[in-house]
Amino acid sequence: MIRPRFLPDNYVLALAGTVVLASFLPVQGMLAEAFDSITAVAVGLLFFLHGAKLSRESIVAGITHWRLHLAVLASTFLLIPLLGLALGPLFTRLVGPDLYLGILFLCVLPSTVQSSIALTSVARGxxxxxxxxxxxxxxxGIFLTPVLAGLVLSLHGESQSSLDSIFKIVVQLLLPFVAGHVARRWIGAWVAHNKTMLRFVDQGSILLVVYTAFSEAVVQGLWQQLPSGALAGLLLANAILLTLTIGITTWSSRRLGFSREDEVVMVFCGSKKSLASGVPIAKVLFAGSVVGVMVLPLMLFHQMQLMLCAVLANRYARRAAAAEAEAPVPVQPGHVAPGK
Known part of the structure; x- marks a missing residue:
């Protein structure tokens, strides 16, 4: 059983350091253009590796659990966006209109992969x-996120062409993803053997996108435009959104009659949002000057969901262990039970 961690991990600290670096030493001018080109290549490589890591078995597995998978997708792409819209008046007062758009973008993102699976394993799901x-x-999410982003942002007067967004996603994200999955038959074993090294490629790509995005945002006056107390309000807004989502997914999984193991999947996969997918998608969808504002809520939400879900995973694991301890031990054939 893992120990719940209440302190940020090294990756989150690196993200925070990248934001600080961009705030004091933003990249500008021709160098910024060069960074944009490098970032585009890094994002393509990131999704190429995502495609190479995704096994064919994981795509076709679990068809018999279609009710659970539909419930997770409904939570990710329907419930959370609706919560974001319904809580709009409150969130706008807490964080201001610009960061609220970032919360809406957060709401339409897909779930995480690695941490959802790891936490499900810890919780014995x-x-x-x-x-x-x-x-x-x-x-x-490659298809649904740009469509949903266009819909929810259009409700708040932000022009976002869904067709144009989908085209950009297809060219810059989906094609590398498909190419990586096709190449899996040749490089799959190498990818599986070098997971640690490739994790640095994944994280390095995200850090590069964050640095480039925040550099442009800082040059455009990001910190001067944010209202005072916006970060505190953002923490509260994220906490409200995360708490409601976990509460609703827990309640609905029990109403649907899911087992404890499937409830764990519903809670962890249906309540979390992917930083690894969200930052590159924001870079593709939005103008460089606003990417920093759009991903700031996601960066904070990322650490909050890991901390809370780690606590929940340990709680689920303790309950499973207690249930196993209380279960009667079956008597083997030919064995005389004690006291007989």
Whole structure:
């Protein structure tokens, strides 16, 4: 059983350091253009590796659990966006209109993959179903996120062409993803053997996108435009959104009659949002000057969901262990039970 961690991990600290670096030493001018080109290549490589890591078995596995997978997708792409819209008046007062758009973008993102599966395993949940649900969420998110972003942002007067967004996603994200999955038959074993090294490629790509995005935002006056107390309000808004989502997914999984193992999948895969997918998608969808504002809520939400879900995973694990301890031990044939 893992110990719940209440302190940020090294990756979150690196993200925070990248934001600080961009705030004091933003990249500008021709160098910024060069960074944009490098970032585009890094994002393509990131999704190429995502495609190479996704096994064919995880795509087709779990078909018999279609009710669970549909419930997870509904939570990710329907429930959370609706909560974001319904809580709009409150969130706008807490964080201001610009950061609220970032919260709406957060709401339409797919679920995480690695952390959802890891936490499901710790909580003794249905790991194969978690693999299938999280992978499906990320695959469909390539299409659904730009469409939903266009819809929810248009409700707040922000012009966002869904067709144009989908075209950009297809060219810059989906094609590398498909190419990576096709190449899996040749490089799959190498990718599986070098997971640690490739994790640095993944995280390095995200840090590069964050640095480039925040540099342009800082040059455009990001910190001067944010209202005072916006970060505190953003923490509160994220906490409200995360708490409601976990509460509703827990309640609905029990109403649907899911087992404890499937409830774990519903809670962890249906309540979390992917930083690894969200930052590159924001870079593709939005103008460079606003990307920093759009991903700031996601960066904070990322750490909050990891901390809270780690606590929940340990609680689920303790309950499973207690249930196993209380279960009667079956008597083997030919064995005389004690006291007989």
């Amino acid at each position: 249905n790991v194969p179903a978690a693999v299938c649900s999280a992978s499906a969420s990320n695959f469909f």
